[in-house]
Amino acid sequence: MKIGCVKEIKNNEFRVGLTPDNVRAYVAAGHHVYMEKGAGIGSGFADNEYVDAGASLIDNAADVWHLSDMMIKVKEPLPEEYSLFHEGLILYTYLHLAADKEQMDALLDGKVKAVAYETIQEDRFLPCLAPMSQIAGRLSIQEGAKYLEKKFGGEGILLAGVPGTPKANVVILGGGTVGMNACKIAVGMGANVTILDVNLKRLEELDNMFGAHIQTLVSNDSNVERVVKDADLVIGSVLIPGGSTPKLFKKKYLPEMKNGAVFVDVAIDQGGCGESSHVTTHDDPVFIEDGVVHYCVGNMPGAVPRTSTIALTNATLKYGLMIAKDGLEEASKKNAAIYSGVNCYLGKLTNKNVALAHGYDFTELSEMI
């Protein structure tokens, strides 16, 4: 198969769909890879590394789109890329179509076979989303520690303290993938950690993982209010799959909190779990409300594109190789995870939730392949 990879054009997006090691794997499997010049620079991969791995370097993105049977990206195509679609092209990337009707219409009109990383599902696990939650979780403590510094508006407390001084209190709302990874780093940095979740089974797992290093609490209004009052750093990491994020972190708590405490609302990409949250960017990541520093960046993994690219492609390579080997149709028949990833197929919507979100007809992929 002819595989293409272009430079991401979304603002502040430095990840890339293929690493040189990925290219080596596709080439070893007998495929041809076209890389746009400079596509990997933002993630620290030079053009010559791709050439050494066996890719053909192409000067401009339009030619890569034109030459490819399968385009491997990171972010959804932007409107300036829609005219580059061609019928039967396999597009393998994050799409988030439920929130993007314009893009969905463009993929349907272009008769693209669009496979969305975020809907690839193995059992109940989302293997191409999890690495980004792991990164965001770990990064949330790193960013929180930074904004606790005085010069960034924080109260000026070191997470671990030193002998003779109090440690910082870190409160984590939601103990899923983000929350567990935040917990790991906060514990590792020596903070006092409290983690809240509604799922008792999850709290038991966290208790078994971290033992005496953390306090687990059931998440309800009174527990949240009590712990955030003493918190130096609060991490928002709740998710109700397919539902709107509950606003656990209420505005009325802010005046009761320490001046210069930090709230990192990782869940902001789903609307956020803070009543006072609004989305921010890497260029301007924080704002202060009632003395509490709010960090609400919607694409946190973009801060560490090298790690994010490698983590993402570690997860996407496996399915990409299957699609390249068998074609999308056969690969979808053989592999339920790939089947669940197909959102659009030759002008039809094949993801039920996306169809529901836009009031469009849904077609079962198996009726067409």
Ligand SMILES: NC(=O)c1ccc[n+]([C@@H]2O[C@H](COP(=O)([O-])OP(=O)(O)OC[C@H]3O[C@@H](n4cnc5c(N)ncnc54)[C@H](O)[C@@H]3O)[C@@H](O)[C@H]2O)c1
């Ligand atoms: N900002 C970013 O860059 C970024 C990156 C990755 C993930 N995220 C977001 O982070 C959020 C968490 O993702 P995840 O992968 O950890 O999800 P997850 O499903 O693994 O975990 C969510 C947890 O929230 C818990 N929860 C649900 N309702 C709750 C409540 N009322 N109180 C306390 N806990 C509750 C669930 O039981 C679950 O354990 C999502 O919104 C995700 O989109 C953001």
